[in-house]
Amino acid sequence: xxxxxTPTRGRTPPFSERTPPSFDxxxxxxxxxxxxxxxxxxxxGDAEDLTQEVFLVVHRRLAEFRGxxxxxxxxxxxxxxxxxxxxxxxxxxxxxxxxxxxDHGDAQVWPVGPRNLERAEQAQWLARALGKLSWEKRAAVIxxxxxxxxxxxxxxxxxxxxxxxxxxxxxxxxxxxxAMSFRVASEVTDE
Amino acid sequence: xxxxxSDVAELGRALDDILGDPDPSSSARFRVRDxxxxxxERSTRWRRTAGLLAVAAAFGVCAIxxxxxxxxxxxxxxxxxxxxxxASLGPGILELPSRARVEIxxxxxxxxxxxxxxxxxxxxxxxxxxxxxxxxPTGPRFVIEVPNASVEVVGTTFAVGVSDAGExxxxxxxxxxxxxxxxxxxxxxSGDRWPADAPLLVTNDDAWRTVSGTASTEPVDAKPPTPxxxxxxxxxxxxxxxxxxxxxxxxxxxxxxxxxIAAALVAYKQIxxxxxxxxxxxxxxxxxxxxxxxxxxxxxxxxxxxxxRRFPSGRYARxxxxxxxxxAIANNDRELIEQEAARFLAxxxxxxxxxxxxxxxxxxxxxxxxxxxxxxxxAHVPKPSIPAAVLQRCP
Numbered sequence: 280x281x282x283x284x285t286p287t288r289g290r291t292p293p294f295s296e297r298t299p300p301s302f303d304x305x306x307x308x309x310x311x312x313x314x315x316x317x318x319x320x321x322x323x324g325d326a327e328d329l330t331q332e333v334f335l336v337v338h339r340r341l342a343e344f345r346g347x348x349x350x351x352x353x354x355x356x357x358x359x360x361x362x363x364x365x366x367x368x369x370x371x372x373x374x375x376x377x378x379x380x381x382d383h384g385d386a387q388v389w390p391v392g393p394r395n396l397e398r399a400e401q402a403q404w405l406a407r408a409l410g411k412l413s414w415e416k417r418a419a420v421i422x423x424x425x426x427x428x429x430x431x432x433x434x435x436x437x438x439x440x441x442x443x444x445x446x447x448x449x450x451x452x453x454x455x456x457x458a459m460s461f462r463v464a465s466e467v468t469d470e
Numbered sequence: 471x472x473x474x475x476s477d478v479a480e481l482g483r484a485l486d487d488i489l490g491d492p493d494p495s496s497s498a499r500f501r502v503r504d505x506x507x508x509x510x511e512r513s514t515r516w517r518r519t520a521g522l523l524a525v526a527a528a529f530g531v532c533a534i535x536x537x538x539x540x541x542x543x544x545x546x547x548x549x550x551x552x553x554x555x556x557a558s559l560g561p562g563i564l565e566l567p568s569r570a571r572v573e574i575x576x577x578x579x580x581x582x583x584x585x586x587x588x589x590x591x592x593x594x595x596x597x598x599x600x601x602x603x604x605x606x607p608t609g610p611r612f613v614i615e616v617p618n619a620s621v622e623v624v625g626t627t628f629a630v631g632v633s634d635a636g637e638x639x640x641x642x643x644x645x646x647x648x649x650x651x652x653x654x655x656x657x658x659x660s661g662d663r664w665p666a667d668a669p670l671l672v673t674n675d676d677a678w679r680t681v682s683g684t685a686s687t688e689p690v691d692a693k694p695p696t697p698x699x700x701x702x703x704x705x706x707x708x709x710x711x712x713x714x715x716x717x718x719x720x721x722x723x724x725x726x727x728x729x730x731i732a733a734a735l736v737a738y739k740q741i742x743x744x745x746x747x748x749x750x751x752x753x754x755x756x757x758x759x760x761x762x763x764x765x766x767x768x769x770x771x772x773x774x775x776x777x778x779r780r781f782p783s784g785r786y787a788r789x790x791x792x793x794x795x796x797x798a799i800a801n802n803d804r805e806l807i808e809q810e811a812a813r814f815l816a817x818x819x820x821x822x823x824x825x826x827x828x829x830x831x832x833x834x835x836x837x838x839x840x841x842x843x844x845x846x847x848x849a850h851v852p853k854p855s856i857p858a859a860v861l862q863r864c865p
Contacts, residue, residue, distance in 0.1 A: 310499050318492035331502050402488040424482040
């Protein structure tokens with residue numbers, strides 16, 4: 280299993296209200312965390328640009344951070360908003376391109392990097408299905424299934440009821456499973 | 471659709487597989503940091519440019535407003551029959567027999583106190599007046615009394631304004647004006663303002679030209695301007711922004727640079743006598759002016775001795791030593807030369823200026839025939855600078 284971006288209290292640097300962290304300190308301590316989250320949620324290809332965007336927001340708003348929440352929670356909320364906006368913009372762009380006849384109109388195809396080449400095709404199907412999920416469902420399934428966050432943790436960091444997270448997760452799994460079964464069905468039909 | 475544990479685990483593995491390695495490469499950290507720095511720099515530059523544009527726009531609006539408001543000043547000559555001691559003068563241009571022109575803005579409350587052999591005296595209670603006085607170095611004084619101060623002039627062009635709250639402002643155009651208050655005398659020279667950070671009273675060159683008589687006066691404006699328009703010139707903050715307020719010493723230095731040595735000396739002495747951080751600079755400047763400008767070595771010597779007493783390890787101590795030596799040589803004061811040389815060489819034998827003291831002492835020793843001692847001094851003096859007479863006596 281790859282290293283996860285799960286925020287743990289042990290990894291979070293000590294914070295004191297009297298001495299708010301400097302931008303450089305936050306960048307040094309949390310670059311990896313932000314980059315991993317961005318890479319997971321938006322794909323490796325856009326991770327650098329999105330990390331840059333996230334830290335520009337951090338630079339602008341660090342003075343407002345009063346330490347009421349964990350710094351990692353605050354950072355996650357920025358990542359979630361920045362990546363969410365990026366995903367929605369990408370979808371609009373693709374929709375416009377499809378409407379203008381310049382694109383096939385498929386949902387975002389996730390950049391595939393399978394270690395097992397035999398599973399490449401399955402990965403491609405799954406990636407396409409993941410790209411079709413709504414941003415909220417996609418975030419829920421990635422954070423839970425890949426990053427290993429519990430539903431209460433996700434709910435706390437997103438500021439939503441835990442039941443909402445369960446619902447999003449359930450629907451995401453169902454959609455992904457449906458996409459996978461359609462793949463299997465189409466393979467059977469082809470044969 | 472049921473979600474069996476194996477399905478969920480399979481889904482997690484598959485997602486993990488397609489999402490790939492999320493760890494950043496070692497160079498990504500520096501690359502992203504570099505890009506962030508560049509974008510922040512660009513953003514700061516843009517913000518600064520936008521700020522400058524905003525200031526420029528505000529300045530433009532103020533300039534237009536000032537240009538419009540300055541048109542409301544009446545340039546009509548004030549009839550001679552209304553001008554007498556005690557008369558309250560309305561807007562217009564007043565020409566006095568003592569070769570002074572006063573442009574009175576609408577709304578100004580100006581009273582002529584007297585214009586005779588003793589001088590010209592006005593009292594300005596409110597509003598703005600522009601004054602041009604032909605140079606009168608020895609003639610009667612020209613004074614405008616304002617609340618809590620008086621503005622004295624020898625020959626200059628300047629503006630005085632008193633706000634409704636009784637705050638006085640002075641703006642110099644040419645020459646130097648002295649503003650005398652209870653706390654002392656401040657010189658306002660060309661381009662300066664008093665107080666130093668006060669907004670400009672006059673920004674229109676035409677107004678200065680009119681009062682100094684270099685522009686023709688316009689006919690009487692049938693429609694008198696409103697007091698508010700004439701008196702309340704918009705504060706030209708954009709013009710003064712970033713301009714450093716000159717210290718008293720810098721003001722005095724500017725007087726000296728402008729050639730007004732007498733005024734500069736008075737100003738330097740005033741600073742030197744006060745317990746100010748600039749007192750040392752001012753005291754040295756007094757000695758320097760007395761020595762080089764006024765050619766009064768005895769007075770300068772007294773000033774330099776006063777400097778030594780007051781600032782024994784001052785910044786100008788060595789320069790003062792050299793001045794004292796020069797005065798001693800000029801006065802052929804042998805005792806003082808010996809004394810100064812011994813004093814300087816005891817503490818600063820490595821100083822480049824030590825050669826001057828050695829040479830002076832060596833000359834005296836050679837004169838006395840003490841060639842051994844003279845040679846000891848001359849050994850540290852560059853050969854080309856040794857006078858032939860000294861070498862003849864002590865070859």
